[in-house]
Amino acid sequence: MKLLAAVLLLLTLGALGDVVDIFSKHCCQFFLDGKPPRMFPDSSAVSVDYKQICQAYNNKYYYATLYDTKQKIPVFSAYEFKRKEDCKVPRPKMKFLIDSQLDIKQAFNADYDSSYTRGHLYPVCHTDSEDAAKSTFILTNAAPQEEKFNSKYWAKVEDDVRETLRKDCLNKGKQAYVVTGVVPSREKDLKTLKDEGKVNVPTHFWNAYACCKTDANNNCDNNKYEFGGNIMHKDAQASTKYGDQSTFEDELTKLYDTDCKFKVFTDANTQPAAPSSGQQSRGKNCCSIL
Numbered sequence: 626m627k628l629l630a631a632v633l634l635l636l637t638l639g640a641l642g643d644v645v646d647i648f649s650k651h652c653c654q655f656f657l658d659g660k661p662p663r664m665f666p667d668s669s670a671v672s673v674d675y676k677q678i679c680q681a682y683n684n685k686y687y688y689a690t691l692y693d694t695k696q697k698i699p700v701f702s703a704y705e706f707k708r709k710e711d712c713k714v715p716r717p718k719m720k721f722l723i724d725s726q727l728d729i730k731q732a733f734n735a736d737y738d739s740s741y742t743r744g745h746l747y748p749v750c751h752t753d754s755e756d757a758a759k760s761t762f763i764l765t766n767a768a769p770q771e772e773k774f775n776s777k778y779w780a781k782v783e784d785d786v787r788e789t790l791r792k793d794c795l796n797k798g799k800q801a802y803v804v805t806g807v808v809p810s811r812e813k814d815l816k817t818l819k820d821e822g823k824v825n826v827p828t829h830f831w832n833a834y835a836c837c838k839t840d841a842n843n844n845c846d847n848n849k850y851e852f853g854g855n856i857m858h859k860d861a862q863a864s865t866k867y868g869d870q871s872t873f874e875d876e877l878t879k880l881y882d883t884d885c886k887f888k889v890f891t892d893a894n895t896q897p898a899a900p901s902s903g904q905q906s907r908g909k910n911c912c913s914i915l
Contacts, residue, residue, distance in 0.1 A: 642680040642763075644726045648689055652679035655689045655703045657802040657835045658844045662701065663888035664691075664881070675700065676727065680747075682760035688747045690765050693809070694730035696825035698768040701806030702746035706790050706834070712750035722763045732764045732824045741818060741826065744770030746805040748783045768807045769818055769826045774859060779830055782855050782864050786834055789853065794836035800843075804889055805832040808880045829880055831856040833873060833889045852890070856880075 645651040653659035674695040679686045680702070688704035721734060721743050737743060746766050752758040770779060790801040807827035810816045816826040837850035854873040857864035867873035870890065878887040 743767035
C-alpha cells in the first residue's frame with residue numbers, strides 16, 4: 626500500500642522521467658556536445674543493472690541520470706548549468722519521490738535513517754527554476770551522505786562550482802555543463818544503509834564542469850572548453866580540485882577500477898593520448914559512449 630501511494634503521488638506531481646534505451650536519442654542536450662561520459666569497455670557492458678533516465682517534471686526534461694539498480698544509487702547526473710543569479714530559489718517543501726518505472730529496483734525513503742541524508746547529485750542551487758528544483762527531489766538523483774558532509778563540506782564544493790560557472794562562464798556569454806557522480810563502496814570498504822545490504826553508501830563523490838563558447842550547432846567551438854573537477858572522500862572535509870581533465874579522469878579510472886579509460890567529457894573520435902617518454906601506459910583503451 627505504501628509503494629502504491631508513493632507511485633500515485635509521483636504521477637500526480639508529474640515528477641517522472643523516462644527510462645530510455647540510450648541518452649543520445651532522447652536527452653543528449655544535458656551533455657557537452659551531446660555525448661555522455663565513457664564508463665564501460667563497450668556498449669554491451671552496460672548491463673540491465675544500469676538504467677538511463679531522462680529526468681522530468683511537469684512533462685519537461687531537466688537533466689539525465691545513469692542509475693545503478695543493483696547498488697540502488699545513481700552513477701551520475703548530468704545537466705546544463707543555467708543559473709545566472711545567486712541561489713535564491715526556495716528549497717521545495719517536498720519528500721524525495723520514487724520512480725515507478727524501476728519498481729523495487731531503487732532506494733526508498735524507508736531505507737534511510739538518521740545516520741545518512743539524501744544527497745542530491747543535481748543540487749537545488751544549481752537549478753534555475755522552481756520546476757527544475759522540484760525535479761531534483763527524486764531518489765534516483767540522490768545518494769547517501771552523512772549530514773555534515775552533505776550540509777557543509779560537499780555543499781561548499783557545490784557552492785564554489787556554482788559561483789565559478791555563474792561569474793566566469795555564463796556571465797561571459799559561455800555555456801556550462803556539469804556531471805556529478807559517486808563511486809560505490811565495495812569489497813573491504815563495502816557499506817550499505819542500515820547494514821542491510823541494499824543501498825550502497827559511496828566512498829567518493831565527484832563533479833566535473835566544462836565551460837565553452839558554442840558554434841552555430843550549439844557544440845563547443847573547436848571542441849575547446851575550460852575544465853574543472855572535484856573528487857572527495859566521504860570522510861574528508863575538503864575536495865581534491867583538478868584543473869587538468871586527464872589527471873582527473875586517471876584518478877576516477879583507478880577509483881572505479883574499470884577496464885578502460887574513464888572519460889567525463891569526450892568527442893566521439895577521441896582516442897587515448899600516447900604516454901610521454903618515460904611514462905608508463907595504464908594499458909587501457911577508451912571506454913564506450915552509452
